[in-house]
Amino acid sequence: MNPLPNAGVYTLNGTLNGKNLYTKGANLRIAWSGTQWEVQGDDPNIGGVSWYTAWANTQNTNTPPTSCWTSLAGCFPISLSGPDAFPIVDVVSNSATSFNSGTNTVTYTVTFSGTINNLSSSNFSLNTNGVTGASITTVNQVNGSTWTVQINIGTGNGTIRLDIANQTGAGAIIGCNTSFPIQGGTFNTTTTPVTLSAGDIAFTSHNSDGTDSFSFIILKDGGIPTGTKIFFTDNGWNNLTNSLTETEGVLIWDVTSSIAQYEQVLITINGASSYTASNGTATSVSGSLSLSSAGDQILAFQGNLASPTFISAIHMNAESSGNLGSLSTWDDFTNGTSSSRSAIPPGLTNGINAIMVVDGTSAPYTEYDNAIFNCTGIPAATANDTRLAINDRANWTKDNTTTFNSQPNCTFLNTNNFGLESKIKIYPNPIENELNIEALEDFENLKINLYDFNGKLILSKTINDNSLKINTSNLNSGIYLISIENELGKFNQKIIKK
Numbered sequence: 001m002n003p004l005p006n007a008g009v010y011t012l013n014g015t016l017n018g019k020n021l022y023t024k025g026a027n028l029r030i031a032w033s034g035t036q037w038e039v040q041g042d043d044p045n046i047g048g049v050s051w052y053t054a055w056a057n058t059q060n061t062n063t064p065p066t067s068c069w070t071s072l073a074g075c076f077p078i079s080l081s082g083p084d085a086f087p088i089v090d091v092v093s094n095s096a097t098s099f100n101s102g103t104n105t106v107t108y109t110v111t112f113s114g115t116i117n118n119l120s121s122s123n124f125s126l127n128t129n130g131v132t133g134a135s136i137t138t139v140n141q142v143n144g145s146t147w148t149v150q151i152n153i154g155t156g157n158g159t160i161r162l163d164i165a166n167q168t169g170a171g172a173i174i175g176c177n178t179s180f181p182i183q184g185g186t187f188n189t190t191t192t193p194v195t196l197s198a199g200d201i202a203f204t205s206h207n208s209d210g211t212d213s214f215s216f217i218i219l220k221d222g223g224i225p226t227g228t229k230i231f232f233t234d235n236g237w238n239n240l241t242n243s244l245t246e247t248e249g250v251l252i253w254d255v256t257s258s259i260a261q262y263e264q265v266l267i268t269i270n271g272a273s274s275y276t277a278s279n280g281t282a283t284s285v286s287g288s289l290s291l292s293s294a295g296d297q298i299l300a301f302q303g304n305l306a307s308p309t310f311i312s313a314i315h316m317n318a319e320s321s322g323n324l325g326s327l328s329t330w331d332d333f334t335n336g337t338s339s340s341r342s343a344i345p346p347g348l349t350n351g352i353n354a355i356m357v358v359d360g361t362s363a364p365y366t367e368y369d370n371a372i373f374n375c376t377g378i379p380a381a382t383a384n385d386t387r388l389a390i391n392d393r394a395n396w397t398k399d400n401t402t403t404f405n406s407q408p409n410c411t412f413l414n415t416n417n418f419g420l421e422s423k424i425k426i427y428p429n430p431i432e433n434e435l436n437i438e439a440l441e442d443f444e445n446l447k448i449n450l451y452d453f454n455g456k457l458i459l460s461k462t463i464n465d466n467s468l469k470i471n472t473s474n475l476n477s478g479i480y481l482i483s484i485e486n487e488l489g490k491f492n493q494k495i496i497k498k
Contacts, residue, residue, distance in 0.1 A: 009081055010080070016031045028042075029042075036057060037064050038057075040052060041054055054072060055069040055070060055078055065088055066085045066088050068173065068177065087115060089113045089115070091110070091111075091182055092112060094110045094111075095109065096306050097148075099187075099304055101303075105150050106187050108148065109146065109148055110149060113145065116171055119141070119170055121139050121149075122169075123165060123170060127160070127163055128161075129158045130159065131156045131158040133154030134154035153189050154189075159189065163184055188304065190304065192252070194303055196311050199312065200224070201218055201300060201311055202353070203314035204390060204410075205266075205372040205408060208291040208369040211270075214232075217390065217407075218265070219383045221451075223451075224259050226255055229252055230300055230311060231253075231308070233251075234339070235248045236331070236338075236341050236343070237344070237345040238333045239329070243306070248289065248290075250289065260481065260492060260494075262492075263279065265280065266406060266407045267282050269291070272288045294340050295316055297314065297317065297342040308345070311353075315344070316367055317331060317341060318364060318365040319335060319363070322336075327356055328344070328350055329343060330350070351388075353391065359393075372408050374396060375395075376394070379410075380412075423440045424438070431498070432472070432497075434472060436467070438467045439466040440466075441466070446463050447461075447484070447486060448463065448482065448484055450482050451481045451482075475497045476497065477497050478497055481493070482495055
């Protein structure tokens, strides 16, 4: 027999083997055999044959599943309908969508292809690495097909993954012959203190051909202290979900010795999840960061993956079709998800503290595999002027064959400063109880900042005289940095306290 045209609505007609029996006419029924659901037919034209099984479904549900039927009689697969048909759904997505540092919780959003009711914490499980005390706190249904699961991330730097452990008690079957657990996305609990602001670093090169690498310069006044940590990722920012994509790599750069303002750092990508930093250490957090010659990006941030605070970004992709994006917004994910694509991250402005390194006066722009800041516009009078020069795409040399596996050889610090440094005397050095600053000519609005070697501001003064004495008797022994600046320029000098 071939009861394919008869798939559809069946009528409840008693029970069989402890579960509901459904019939359609006199010769078709859906019955529970004791081990599986069966679509059976009683063909009056075949003598001696009673209730021949055409399809079977091994899902042990209270009512017959809508699909996932296996043909046993050379028939085509069927889908059932009606008020007693048990739905089948698939997992569309399962990933971390928000992080609350105040409550130490991460929220996962789990989306199915159709309505699924009656999920609870027992349907989920956590897979952790390097984390202790993580637990599922709440499971909520947002709408028919969308659920949120809130997780207390416990303590420790590591990873948490939310899995769908089983479908027990659920109001739908999850997939056909699905193997559990169904793995979700991974959330990295590693968090860096947010100590930097947008523009405190700026990218100065990227290289996608040969050995991948990128470099950046420290622009924060006073430099950055030991212990500072910055994440770098080639994941893009998705403007539709307002989150980072999750398909690429993340590394963490750790400052092992204080770095002065205007110093550069080169990070070389040695291979899968292996990195070398010219200053400090670069360690893999997740995935493998690599730069694609088809277009890519590097985003620098603090905080964590679910709640990043962006410091700077460089983008090397140009859309050639669809929504072409713009210099101000970068790419648009209405074109679809791509590892080469990124919208400009929140808190950053192209040309100010981020850069899209492309050519052209309007979209579609021309992208390049490799590029390096060519020193145009520097040395500049201030860090802000340096930042603007670096983030101007016109000041970059770009190429699709020549590689730039080094940081630019520029004089960022204006040592001439139109003679400023040569006209300022700072003594003695080393110091004991007093530091003298003398200008050899009259200057107006001379700004003087004194930092300890961790970058903490100790003193800030603006003078219009030609001399200043600073009492240093209360300073601890160690290394300090003095920064002197006016409209003519700026320079830094290290001071040693005995």
